[in-house]
Amino acid sequence: MSGKFKKYFTMSFDDGITQDARIMDICRKYGMPCTFNINTSLFGVNWPWVGEMVGKPGLSHQRFTEEEIRAGVYNGFDVEVHTLNHPSLARNYGDDKAQIIHEVLDDFKNIEALTGIAPAGMAYPGGCEHDTSPFVIDTILENTPVRFARLAVPPKDPDAFALPERFMRWYPSSSFVFIDNCRTLATSFIEAVPEDRDLLLYLWGHGYDLDSENLWDAFEEIVAMLAKAPDVICVSNADLYRIFKDKIPS
Numbered sequence: 001m002s003g004k005f006k007k008y009f010t011m012s013f014d015d016g017i018t019q020d021a022r023i024m025d026i027c028r029k030y031g032m033p034c035t036f037n038i039n040t041s042l043f044g045v046n047w048p049w050v051g052e053m054v055g056k057p058g059l060s061h062q063r064f065t066e067e068e069i070r071a072g073v074y075n076g077f078d079v080e081v082h083t084l085n086h087p088s089l090a091r092n093y094g095d096d097k098a099q100i101i102h103e104v105l106d107d108f109k110n111i112e113a114l115t116g117i118a119p120a121g122m123a124y125p126g127g128c129e130h131d132t133s134p135f136v137i138d139t140i141l142e143n144t145p146v147r148f149a150r151l152a153v154p155p156k157d158p159d160a161f162a163l164p165e166r167f168m169r170w171y172p173s174s175s176f177v178f179i180d181n182c183r184t185l186a187t188s189f190i191e192a193v194p195e196d197r198d199l200l201l202y203l204w205g206h207g208y209d210l211d212s213e214n215l216w217d218a219f220e221e222i223v224a225m226l227a228k229a230p231d232v233i234c235v236s237n238a239d240l241y242r243i244f245k246d247k248i249p250s
Contacts, residue, residue, distance in 0.1 A: 005194035007161075008243075009226045009234045011203045012037060012150060012172075014082055014123055016069070018062045019207025024077060026220050030227035035237040036074055037082035037123040037150075040110035043069065056212050069114050078236035079115050081107045081122035081146055088126040090133040097139050105144045120147055120238040121167070123204075127152020137168045147250045148241045150204065161189060161199040167241060167250045176205030179218045186222050190229045200240070201226075 013020055016038030027034045043066040051059030064073055083089070083103040093099045104122065112118045122140075124131050129151065140146050148167035155171040164170040174181045182203050189201040203222070210216050226232050235243070 003194065005196065005198050007189065007192065007194050007199045007201075007232050008240055009189070009201045009203075009232050010035065010237055010240050011205075012080070012123060012237055013204065014127075014152075014206050015039065015061070015086070016042075016063050016082070017207050018060065018064060019211055020064070021073065022216070023207055023210070023219075024074070026216075026223055027077070029220075030223050032223050032227045032234055033078065033236040033239065035078040035080055037080045038069070038107075038111065039063070039082050039084060039086045039125075040066075040069075040107050040114070041084035042086065050208060051212075054208075054212055059208055059212055061208050066114070074115065078238045079111055079117070080119045080237060081111065083107050083122070083125050084110075086125040088131040089124065089136045090131055091126070093136075095135055097143075100136055100139045101143045104140055104146055108144060108146060118145065120145075120241050121149055122146050123150040124152070129153065132169070141168065141250055147245065148237065150202075150237065152204065161192060161201055163198060163200050163244060164248060167245070167248055170202075172202040172204045173200075174203055175209070176203060176215060176219060177209050177213075179213070179215050179222075182222055183218065186225050190225060190232065 012035035013023055014037045020036055042063055045063050047061040050061040051057050081104060084107045089100050108119050148170055150170045150172060154174060173185055176182055185201060192199055210219050227234060
């Protein structure tokens with residue numbers, strides 16, 4: 001890649017569910033990094049209500065077991081925090097500092113013990129702006145090693161392909177639920193020229209999203225497009241954080 005500025009692509013999937021295995025197969029096929037955010041107090045748990053919530057009764061939301069994680073199901077991929085039990089940190093705990101620390105720090109410690117690699121960040125359960133708060137962010141920064149946290153909603157006034165202003169309020173570009181938007185963004189991103197700043201495309205989702213609407217072929221198409229683009233640097237969430245941690249505050 002020539003020029004001062006660069007284009008980065010990153011993506012992540014939440015909950016540590018068994019559809020992640022198919023996602024990883026596709027990523028390996030194209031040499032694509034990916035981040036997975038897991039809950040280490042919910043190993044082996046199935047949430048049938050998720051399928052009912054999206055109008056797809058019977059849709060699997062089966063999490064990997066602790067034994068599968070320990071055996072290396074995520075080997076070669078970035079595994080980050082999603083809290084122990086998937087609560088909304090702000091709505092469930094408010095200003096309960098001890099409980100926020102417990103959910104985040106213990107998940108961090110469990111992931112490090114199971115994978116041998118310390119996480120760098122997390123994804124907020126729920127992922128809406130009301131699922132976090134300045135108190136939650138300060139508590140995490142002051143009491144855990146976590147230094148980035150992804151929301152699940154795009155910014156209200158998005159700057160196309162902008163890097164985060166703060167890593168602890170990291171807005172993604174789009175969710176794979178909106179697959180047509182993801183395809184449009186990917187196409188525009190590949191065509192974009194980073195003339196005066198670095199550019200970032202961040203797509204995220206759940207593996208069950210791809211099952212629910214049979215989006216697997218479209219997902220693979222997007223991954224292939226970005227992996228093959230000669231001037232797109234594909235990185236995990238943790239990689240992107242490490243590249244920019246001295247330029248962007250947590």
